[in-house]
Amino acid sequence: MNTSAMSTSVASTSPGLALDDVSVRYGDTLAVDGVTIDVREGEILALVGPSGCGKTSVLRSIAGMVRPSTGRIRIGGTDVTSTPPARRNIGLVPQSYAMFPHMSVRGNVEYGLRARGVNRAERTRRTDELLELVHLSEYAGRRPGALSGGQRQRVALARALAIDPTVLLLDEPLSALDPQLRAGLRRSLSANLAQVGCTTVIVTHDQQEALALAHSIAIVRDGRVIQHGTPDDLWNHPVDEFVADFLGSGRILETLRTPDAVEVLGGRWRIPESGIDVTRVERDSPGSGGRVLVRRDSLRIADADTPGSTTARVLHAEFAGTVTRLRIDVHGTELDMDHVGPADLGPIVTVAARDEGIVLL
Ligand SMILES: Nc1ncnc2c1ncn2[C@@H]1O[C@H](COP(=O)(O)OP(=O)(O)OP(=O)(O)O)[C@@H](O)[C@H]1O
Numbered sequence: 001m002n003t004s005a006m007s008t009s010v011a012s013t014s015p016g017l018a019l020d021d022v023s024v025r026y027g028d029t030l031a032v033d034g035v036t037i038d039v040r041e042g043e044i045l046a047l048v049g050p051s052g053c054g055k056t057s058v059l060r061s062i063a064g065m066v067r068p069s070t071g072r073i074r075i076g077g078t079d080v081t082s083t084p085p086a087r088r089n090i091g092l093v094p095q096s097y098a099m100f101p102h103m104s105v106r107g108n109v110e111y112g113l114r115a116r117g118v119n120r121a122e123r124t125r126r127t128d129e130l131l132e133l134v135h136l137s138e139y140a141g142r143r144p145g146a147l148s149g150g151q152r153q154r155v156a157l158a159r160a161l162a163i164d165p166t167v168l169l170l171d172e173p174l175s176a177l178d179p180q181l182r183a184g185l186r187r188s189l190s191a192n193l194a195q196v197g198c199t200t201v202i203v204t205h206d207q208q209e210a211l212a213l214a215h216s217i218a219i220v221r222d223g224r225v226i227q228h229g230t231p232d233d234l235w236n237h238p239v240d241e242f243v244a245d246f247l248g249s250g251r252i253l254e255t256l257r258t259p260d261a262v263e264v265l266g267g268r269w270r271i272p273e274s275g276i277d278v279t280r281v282e283r284d285s286p287g288s289g290g291r292v293l294v295r296r297d298s299l300r301i302a303d304a305d306t307p308g309s310t311t312a313r314v315l316h317a318e319f320a321g322t323v324t325r326l327r328i329d330v331h332g333t334e335l336d337m338d339h340v341g342p343a344d345l346g347p348i349v350t351v352a353a354r355d356e357g358i359v360l361l
Pocket residue numbers: 026027029030031049050051052053054055056057058205
């Protein structure tokens with residue numbers, strides 16, 4: 001998860017984009033239900049959630065393609081709720097990339113500048129600069145139909161950046177690409193976004209994309225923001241099972257605390273304190289310490305007589321190169337864990353918490 005976007009902190013405290021209690025309605029459907037989010041200037045926000053949760057509708061309201069039924073939208077501190085799309089200075093990369101097929105790569109990239117009446121010399125300078133940024137200078141004369149999916153994605157990004165947007169919006173930027181291409185494109189997109197430093201909103205249903213690209217993530221469900229925080233916050237401190245499950249960070253278990261251990265699974269597994277990471281507990285918050293997060297990397301296969309261990313049934317073992325991904329049944333609860341070592345473990349294993357491997361919430 002150590003990507004350029006994450007390692008580049010956002011120094012600015014200036015307002016980039018603010019949504020204040022925004023709702024979007026299509027007839028009887030309430031697609032967005034009172035969303036309030038602040039994005040600082042230069043920050044990359046990922047809107048993540050399952051299909052139909054309202055992500056694209058939030059993006060469309062920012063772009064001005066749909067009018068919120070309630071709430072205000074501010075860009076750089078200015079209220080743009082009633083401003084027409086063309087006057088919001090927004091760069092949009094739509095899901096389909098929406099290239100003009102009859103125009104060359106250069107023609108597509110400089111389209112927005114031409115529409116704004118920018119003179120030819122300046123258009124050429126800016127287009128050259130952007131084609132270089134996305135490593136496509138040598139493809140300037142090609143038509144989009146003669147490009148790979150990844151190259152088209154980069155043209156779409158260059159085109160959106162051409163007008164020097166105040167806010168950049170990316171709708172599922174990598175979803176049209178083959179899985180093998182995505183990791184590479186994610187790295188180049190991350191590098192491009194870090195270099196440009198534009199306030200950015202990325203809509204995605206891919207949690208890996210969000211964790212890798214964004215400075216902050218808003219998890220959306222049923223039109224509402226369930227949790228908004230840094231990737232690290234959300235990964236290590238999900239507010240509920242939905243967030244933990246959606247990000248794939250782990251499983252939340254209710255606990256009973258005793259002086260020197262944490263009991264889970266109705267008291268059937270007593271985990272010694274050495275296995276619990278208590279550093280993230282908000283001590284003053286009522287109810288903290290009542291749940292733990294068991295992640296893929298929280299557990300290890302142990303010897304049968306290991307103190308604080310328990311037995312588990314192996315439901316599924318999948319070799320994944322450096323680790324074997326296990327789905328285990330621990331006293332009736334299914335957990336995922338990564339095991340470094342061979343997959344042929346047999347049907348019953350003993351598992352124990354790694355040192356501070358289980359996070360107390
Ligand atoms: N133009 C429209 N007219 C009526 N309902 C719409 C319209 N656009 C979206 N909706 C509905 O609004 C809800 C939110 O849709 P939206 O496209 O914002 O979700 P999403 O999270 O982006 O979904 P996906 O990930 O599948 O693209 C859905 O129930 C959808 O059916």
